[in-house]
Amino acid sequence: MKNGSSVEVRLPSELGFEKIAMSTAAGMAALMGFSEDRIEDLKTAVAEACINAIEHGNKFDDQLDVGVVLSSNDDELEIKVIDDGGGFRSTPATPNIDRKMSGEEEPRGMGMFLIQSLVDEAEWHNGPPGKSFVRLVIRLDKENS
Amino acid sequence: MQSATKVVRRDATAASGDSVAILAFSGDIASTSKDTVLQAYHGVGEVKKVLLDFSGVDYINSSGIAIIIQMLIEERTAGHRTIGIFGLTPHFKKVFTMVGVAKYATISPDEAAALAEM
Numbered sequence: 001m002k003n004g005s006s007v008e009v010r011l012p013s014e015l016g017f018e019k020i021a022m023s024t025a026a027g028m029a030a031l032m033g034f035s036e037d038r039i040e041d042l043k044t045a046v047a048e049a050c051i052n053a054i055e056h057g058n059k060f061d062d063q064l065d066v067g068v069v070l071s072s073n074d075d076e077l078e079i080k081v082i083d084d085g086g087g088f089r090s091t092p093a094t095p096n097i098d099r100k101m102s103g104e105e106e107p108r109g110m111g112m113f114l115i116q117s118l119v120d121e122a123e124w125h126n127g128p129p130g131k132s133f134v135r136l137v138i139r140l141d142k143e144n145s
Numbered sequence: 146m147q148s149a150t151k152v153v154r155r156d157a158t159a160a161s162g163d164s165v166a167i168l169a170f171s172g173d174i175a176s177t178s179k180d181t182v183l184q185a186y187h188g189v190g191e192v193k194k195v196l197l198d199f200s201g202v203d204y205i206n207s208s209g210i211a212i213i214i215q216m217l218i219e220e221r222t223a224g225h226r227t228i229g230i231f232g233l234t235p236h237f238k239k240v241f242t243m244v245g246v247a248k249y250a251t252i253s254p255d256e257a258a259a260l261a262e263m
Contacts, residue, residue, distance in 0.1 A: 114243070
């Protein structure tokens with residue numbers, strides 16, 4: 001695959017369509033030579049980013065799409081997931097299972113933590129409608145670390 | 146767009162001799178699975194040990210994991226059952242461990258190992 005190759009997918013704001021982005025990301029990562037376990041990490045991170053965009057960014061609005069842009073650069077794959085929300089105002093919290101079990105924390109709320117944990121870089125950018133995005137990066141050299 | 150969650154219940158005996166209800170899931174485990182998963186769990190009856198079999202599951206996301214945590218919370222409150230998990234892919238075993246599920250439910254590689262643990 002040529003360096004600088006880019007693929008764009010637009011998803012309806014409906015849960016389940018994140019699997020289209022997962023498959024696309026997995027296919028692109030496989031072409032770049034990522035290992036199976038890194039591809040699984042990426043699939044989960046991309047799925048969670050798309051779910052956040054569908055649910056919190058676009059609030060399930062069927063008039064809005066979620067944009068997913070995948071770009072290969074040297075030995076890294078960058079994925080931007082773009083929605084029409086205002087972005088996230090806080091950094092991802094680490095879920096605390098003890099607090100969840102005691103009812104002090106909601107059982108949900110693990111998506112951003114998983115994204116951050118499973119890729120090499122995760123950044124949330126706030127912006128006007130259509131400009132808020134999360135940027136994920138995985139690097140090939142991570143396989144040997 | 147999400148695949149329906151299916152649950153099949155079967156019964157087994159643990160190494161300890163106790164009866165075990167195995168709930169074998171297939172399809173997706175996501176937010177839309179909540180009623181199916183929790184109704185199956187609430188319907189297991191009087192058994193004290195329950196195993197959740199994920200070997201037929203195609204897709205799990207954080208909302209699906211939250212349903213499993215909800216089940217563990219209910220059990221902790223009721224305090225009368227042990228829950229074990231098997232059949233996760235290595236990736237999802239890692240994910241379940243990362244979010245802390247492994248602290249409250251034993252995760253085994255397969256059914257034989259899970260029954261031996263119980």
